[in-house]
Amino acid sequence: MYCVLRIAYKKQAFLENSYKIQDTKYLIRVTYYAKLPPMTSLTSDDVRHIAKLCRLNIAQDQLEVFAKELTSILSFVDTLKEVDTTNVEPTPQATGITNRFREDVLCTDEIDPKDILECSGLPIVDNQIQTPSAHG
Amino acid sequence: MSLHTLTIAQAHKKLRSKEISSAQLTQSCIDRIEQVDGSLNAVVFKNFDSALTQAKKIDASGTFDHALSGIPYLTKDVFCEAGVQTTACSNMLRNKNYVPPFDSTTTARLKNVGAISLGKVNTDEFTQGGSTETSCYGVTKNPWDTTRVAGGSSGGSAAAVAADECLFALGTDTGGSIRQPAAFCGCTGIRPTYGRTSRFGVMSMASSLDTNGPLCKTVEDMAIVLSAIAGKDDKDATTGDKEIPDYLSMLSGDVKGLKIGIPQEYFSDGMNEEVRQSVMDSAEVLKSLGAEIVEVSLPHTKYATPAYYIICPSEVSSNMARYDGIRFGHTLEVESGKWKVESESEEEMSDLVSYYHQARTEGFGDEVKRRIMIGTYALSAGYYDAYYRQALKVRTLIQKDFDDVYRTVDALIAPVTPSAAFTIGAHAGDPVSMYLEDVFLDPQVMAGIPALSVPCGFTAEGLPLGLQVMGPQWEEGTVLRVADAYEKATDWMKKKPVLS
Numbered sequence: 001m002y003c004v005l006r007i008a009y010k011k012q013a014f015l016e017n018s019y020k021i022q023d024t025k026y027l028i029r030v031t032y033y034a035k036l037p038p039m040t041s042l043t044s045d046d047v048r049h050i051a052k053l054c055r056l057n058i059a060q061d062q063l064e065v066f067a068k069e070l071t072s073i074l075s076f077v078d079t080l081k082e083v084d085t086t087n088v089e090p091t092p093q094a095t096g097i098t099n100r101f102r103e104d105v106l107c108t109d110e111i112d113p114k115d116i117l118e119c120s121g122l123p124i125v126d127n128q129i130q131t132p133s134a135h136g
Numbered sequence: 137m138s139l140h141t142l143t144i145a146q147a148h149k150k151l152r153s154k155e156i157s158s159a160q161l162t163q164s165c166i167d168r169i170e171q172v173d174g175s176l177n178a179v180v181f182k183n184f185d186s187a188l189t190q191a192k193k194i195d196a197s198g199t200f201d202h203a204l205s206g207i208p209y210l211t212k213d214v215f216c217e218a219g220v221q222t223t224a225c226s227n228m229l230r231n232k233n234y235v236p237p238f239d240s241t242t243t244a245r246l247k248n249v250g251a252i253s254l255g256k257v258n259t260d261e262f263t264q265g266g267s268t269e270t271s272c273y274g275v276t277k278n279p280w281d282t283t284r285v286a287g288g289s290s291g292g293s294a295a296a297v298a299a300d301e302c303l304f305a306l307g308t309d310t311g312g313s314i315r316q317p318a319a320f321c322g323c324t325g326i327r328p329t330y331g332r333t334s335r336f337g338v339m340s341m342a343s344s345l346d347t348n349g350p351l352c353k354t355v356e357d358m359a360i361v362l363s364a365i366a367g368k369d370d371k372d373a374t375t376g377d378k379e380i381p382d383y384l385s386m387l388s389g390d391v392k393g394l395k396i397g398i399p400q401e402y403f404s405d406g407m408n409e410e411v412r413q414s415v416m417d418s419a420e421v422l423k424s425l426g427a428e429i430v431e432v433s434l435p436h437t438k439y440a441t442p443a444y445y446i447i448c449p450s451e452v453s454s455n456m457a458r459y460d461g462i463r464f465g466h467t468l469e470v471e472s473g474k475w476k477v478e479s480e481s482e483e484e485m486s487d488l489v490s491y492y493h494q495a496r497t498e499g500f501g502d503e504v505k506r507r508i509m510i511g512t513y514a515l516s517a518g519y520y521d522a523y524y525r526q527a528l529k530v531r532t533l534i535q536k537d538f539d540d541v542y543r544t545v546d547a548l549i550a551p552v553t554p555s556a557a558f559t560i561g562a563h564a565g566d567p568v569s570m571y572l573e574d575v576f577l578d579p580q581v582m583a584g585i586p587a588l589s590v591p592c593g594f595t596a597e598g599l600p601l602g603l604q605v606m607g608p609q610w611e612e613g614t615v616l617r618v619a620d621a622y623e624k625a626t627d628w629m630k631k632k633p634v635l636s
Contacts, residue, residue, distance in 0.1 A: 080523075132487035
């Protein structure tokens with residue numbers, strides 16, 4: 001069975017995306033159109049929000065500088081919107097090698113786990129790294 | 137005799153015949169570094185005592201069966217070597233002098249055949265840049281003109297090879313970082329097929345694009361090093377199990393019967409005339425050697441750099457998350473049992489989250505922060521399809537362009553860079569103009585194909601230019617064969633920079 005669910009909008013303003021969902025009996029292709037963001041112009045508030053997601057502090061006097069630079073980068077990559085990618089599958093990795101397995105064995109002959117622990121500059125207590133509290 | 141000026145192949149012959157020792161060769165490179173690196177800033181960590189000890193051991197063992205036994209080399213500062221400081225030229229790792237307790241597969245393979253590691257060379261911070269200007273150790277200068285960049289991110293590797301500080305160097309190429317500095321400094325450098333060399337133990341930038349390979353004085357030397365480091369690695373699931381041909385035996389100097397394409401999209405009306413002419417002259421050389429030269433089209437070429445600057449920062453934002461100031465690298469000071477966390481945010485955050493913010497803010501430089509933010513934005517809810525997924529689809533189209541032309545040609549040639557090495561600071565404050573330096577280097581990255589740079593001339597100002605040779609996936613042998621034939625028919629490699 002092959003079923004296409006298509007929620008169509010005005011084509012120019014949307015990107016076509018499709019996902020295949022497959023089990024033993026059915027192959028369902030869900031096609032939807034993601035709305036393209038308008039020409040992006042980031043504000044200082046946007047940068048503050050993005051920086052928070054990145055676990056970075058950006059000093060007040062740097063917010064506008066980054067806003068300008070990030071906006072120019074986003075304008076540059078916006079040219080990708082003009083490429084018609086209808087029915088084109090994404091390529092996550094160029095050579096297409098998938099599902100390479102190996103035995104999940106501990107390689108203690110090559111490295112002592114204690115040496116890895118000692119890479120931390122923080123106090124080591126009972127084979128664990130002591131960090132600031134995650135709760136307060 | 138200046139032993140440091142030898143190629144790997146020349147030095148190997150002398151080592152085998154006992155004309156020279158590895159210790160003499162290693163000492164000659166060390167002396168050269170001490171003599172000229174003050175004006176270049178290529179070497180950021182000197183491991184000379186260990187190198188000399190290794191060299192003497194190899195001399196004592198008496199055999200030089202492998203072409204790399206006893207050959208001194210330098211490593212870009214992102215390859216982990218057990219017990220050797222490795223900092224990615226970032227304060228994030230430099231502040232506590234990160235010393236990895238394990239070897240990258242690439243350096244381990246070199247160690248196994250007896251190559252001698254002299255130390256670490258400069259790179260843009262975490263390989264993010266195209267000029268080494270983002271390194272926490274300062275910029276590496278171009279040996280041909282010290283007011284200019286050596287390129288990047290493997291600028292330290294290229295400058296060191298061009299200045300004869302070592303016999304070869306390791307670099308990484310995510311978006312052109314081996315080929316561009318090789319072209320700027322007048323040495324050879326190859327980006328292998330994605331997965332031809334193992335990424336294990338090499339600090340990641342963009343995992344679906346990262347590759348590593350050698351920068352050398354000749355194409356023949358690249359064939360020697362690539363043979364030693366290529367191949368499947370159980371520690372990197374993306375390495376291919378394709379057979380590794382005997383690259384050296386493929387360097388016949390002959391290109392008769394090969395069909396070589398010139399992609400028209402790499403040549404525009406406004407392009408640098410010296411760059412255009414150098415490639416056209418190279419095509420004539422290859423034609424005179426018996427190759428058939430044809431014009432081909434790769435229609436999606438201009439979208440490769442915009443796609444790269446979505447995919448790369450997206451993967452950067454994920455890879456840089458491991459630098460949290462806890463497991464390794466930069467940490468905050470502990471004062472009487474409490475961490476000195478200075479939260480600048482008005483929002484309520486736990487001590488741990490404030491700690492992450494402060495450690496990362498102090499450890500990373502501006503270009504890394506820019507890429508983390510662009511990547512985080514591109515991957516965030518509502519934008520993923522428009523940016524990241526669209527870029528992955530464009531990558532499919534770019535790869536298809538190459539697949540189509542490789543049905544009719546064996547290899548492609550093109551410029552490496554839009555111009556010769558630019559002056560230090562030329563792109564300061566304008567990240568996009570810096571990104572545009574990559575326009576000829578990103579299509580190969582998107583397609584995962586092998587590509588190299590071989591010297592193909594000099595500008596009127598005396599700066600080197602590079603010819604880019606590309607081939608289908610896993611066909612490094614063909615790429616090396618074309619470049620070797622070109623190199624043997626020209627004498628650009630013989631010219632050396634004058635350094636005091």
